[in-house]
Amino acid sequence: MSELLDLTAAQTAASLRAGEVSTDELFDHSRARAANDDLGAFLWVAEDAPPPVSAQAPLAGVPLAVKDIFCAEGVPSTSGSRILEGYRPAYTATVVERLAAAGAPMVGKTNMDEFAMGSSNENSAYGPVRNPWDRERVPGGSSGGSAAAVAAGIAPWAIGTDTGGSIRQPASLCGLVGLKPTYGSVSRYGMIAFASSLDQAGPITRDVTDAALLFRHMVGRDPCDSTSLDHPEEIELPQADRLDGLRFGVPPELSGEGIEPGVLTVLKDVLGRVEHLGGTVNETRLPHSPHGLSAYYVLAPAEASANLARYDGVRYGLRAGNGDLLSMYEHTRAEGFGDEVKRRIMLGTYALSSGYYDAYYGRAQRVRTKIVADFASAFESCDFVITPTSPSVAFRIGERTGDPLAMYLSDYCAVPASLAGLPAISIPGGLSEGLPVGIQLVGPAFSENRLLQAAHALEGAIAFPTGPPPT
Amino acid sequence: MSSVADRAYEPVIGLEIHVQLSTRTKMFCGCALSFGEEPNTRTCPVCLGHPGTLPVVNAEAVHYGLMIGLALDCELAPRSIFHRKNYFYPDLPKGYQVSQYDIPLAAGGRLGDVRIHRVHLEEDAAKLVHSGASGRIHGAEGSVVDFNRGGTPLVEIVSEPDIRSASEAAEWLRLLRATLRRIGVSDVNMEEGSLRCDANVSIRPAGEATLGTKAELKNMNSFRFIERGIEAEIARQEAIVRAGESVVQETLHFDPASGALTPLRSKEEAHDYRYFPEPDLVPVAPTEAMVGRAREALPELPAARAARFERELGLSSDTARLLSFRGELGDYYEEALGAARADGGADPTALASWVTVELVPRLPDGDPSASRVRPDALARLVSMVGAKRVSGSAAKEVLTAMAEDGGDPEAIVAERGLAMTDSADLGAVVDQALAANAAAVAQYRAGKEKALGAIVGAVMRETKGRADGGAVRELILERLSQ
Amino acid sequence: MIEREQVLHVARLARLLLSDEEVERMREELSGILDHIEKIGELDLDGVDPTSHVIALENVLRPDEPRPSLAREAALSMAPQPGDTGFGVPSPGS
Ligand SMILES: [Mg+2]
């Protein structure tokens, strides 16, 4: 069984179809590994085998690790928060349901930054997650549990969510592929909301093929999500190994100041490979992207301050207080939320409050318009924008916890695509200081097929190992 | 310049009305609307505000909203959006109400003499049931939330401050209610809360254009309370101003039992709702098809119908309003009128008066469609009265019989022998009465006109009311002048 | 720099009870973050429309067809203070 650890999900599916292993055996194996996980990656592991899955199903019965932000009927779903301790939803998220129906049963729920607020997974109420590449380092966040689980070979693949980089950044820090789809292409129903106009679910996988395979079964309009729509294209499994004729734009704003030298070295190396594969590399300006982080840290907390108002101790979850109404609200929320969540609720409430709306929320929405326009004009002269995914490699646990702003800067390169609602993929570009460095490709809305093809071609040239990291 | 004390003041009143729409399901989820079901049996993860759930707009609520906008002569917004209105209260499961704020569905309309400021869609709150003995909020031990009502579709209608008295406010609200009932978008039942009215009241020196500081009167649940509440508030504000003080902006609760106005405990920070666009919903941009469908669904509205009844049928304004504000009576009346016209009988005014004065008290639960009196049968009865084939009092007896057992007026008249005594027979009865009342005849001839009554009475007694009083009188005078 | 009073006001709006120590820490952290964010004040954004949705969808509507509601026991099963028929809460104003 242990040889399965080196396989991608697609390869595992092939061995299931070939009858080399049964879906039940595989699920049990995966479940046992998740239960013995010592990275802190799992918050819940399936006790029962799933309903029988046919190896002929599209996803063949390859077990899936699911970020704890997704609701699953009867299964603890905490979004990494104490305030939802013991909460068991009465319904299942559309994405989880679709993937299970396609043959990817949920094997466990993965750890995450509380309500997806964080870039290191240190903000979970249930403890940090360790990076399998270096256990003293963070796996990134907020989908840190999903990334660590896949990187360590505990789960063949996982789903996460990305609001301002929460799929791409942990994928980058753990040497994986992470796709943040076009906003609206994947249903948000059943995904516990952080910032509704930005949240999007996507795959975290060992290679680009797996990302395409999983994504193919996640997309599509959901009548339960008014902001979802059908992808205009059938998602294909990428085959490309060349980049002929494709133009890659490098925005100086996201590939210079503030980026670690080792990360820039990997970027340079990858750009060389782009040209070697027949692509062209040019500078492309995204002039407002340096302001993306500011706009993001107004808009996302503002939406979050409303999204998290429902945690009030009335209908589910934690309740505290001394018996009067105000005390119930204030104590429940003080005890139930961690520091980072409180910080963002405060920030968002402040930005929306009377007298400050125009200066903060209103301006941030206008910056968002500018960022959308920047990308639109960039795509007139290039097919993809290419940047580092994260300004740094995985940092040490505790290194940035005392400085929220330093933590927020982890999202610097990821946030512009989130604000513009564009698809973006992070693939491993190489190593710096022995740690993975992710490279991000951003494409126009609904260009996932082209993005996956380009990422596939690059992946072949980079030849980053898909197995668990050397220990 | 007149002193503060004897200046005349003019009230300025605007109304804010919340209307529960009578769709089948809630505004943003598939739960059926609740009509007195057991508490918390009409809920789902969406309307309980569970994590991860999302709202989806009910198409019929939008349709009803558009109908209301059109009925109130509004401009429909080409693209309206939803906002979140943030505040904490146990009856608000998400911690925000989804409501239209910046760009309402419709705006700038008019109903009667009052301009409409805006019409927008939103969701209702749940019901907080106070378990304390008093039933009021204060002093209760604990409360229980029932989420059945939470998420019911609401349309909020805000008038301009064009109303100048408490009675005008009640009168206008009656017109609004009749209009909403006519278009069939709500039960408009004030006691049950499907129509709820708040009033903004201020006063200003008569003739001035600026607005005074307003107070808001909350949730007055009957026409009578609205009138009394507004009157009390006008009096309160006048007393304040005449005493040389200023009205402060506040929200008041009117207690109909004591007539007192008490400030509602102000929800802290109630004025900082932190509105922002609801990211979970996309804009509503009514297409031509949507607007067309809403327009086609609109029947003739009460105000227009009343005007038509006055103009084309010559009904008095009171009768015309009665028939059109109660649309089902108007429908009954028009059906009867159609039948009458088909056989060339019944005068519209007489028919209207028979419907409003005689039929209404004989209706089961005030519902003409449940009556056993068919509109065409009433029309024939009224025609018979007009043709003097039956007297008015006999016709009332016939109507009572029809209301109880249904049936045909001609048959009932024949069966009960109620047909008007014909003129040959009547002549003989009159001659007899004149002979038998010689004293009265003598008094009449001596100039005592009242004496005639005794002779008429004798004829009516003899004919058992089947004679027409007017005809009898004429006949007596004819005989006496010979 | 934001004031202590502003922190307290915002905390009350958000129904978050903060200890004195948290109020001070929040004041410093929020001030630092807001200083950074305020750089967007330097941009010329005259005539730029705000973006609240990046997708061009309109009229996403649901047919008015009832779907089954939760059984009351199920709805109440997750409540911190379930009563026989509803969700118990402290009375407002008590
Ligand atoms: Mg309202």
Ligand SMILES: [Zn+2]
């Ligand atoms: Zn519901």
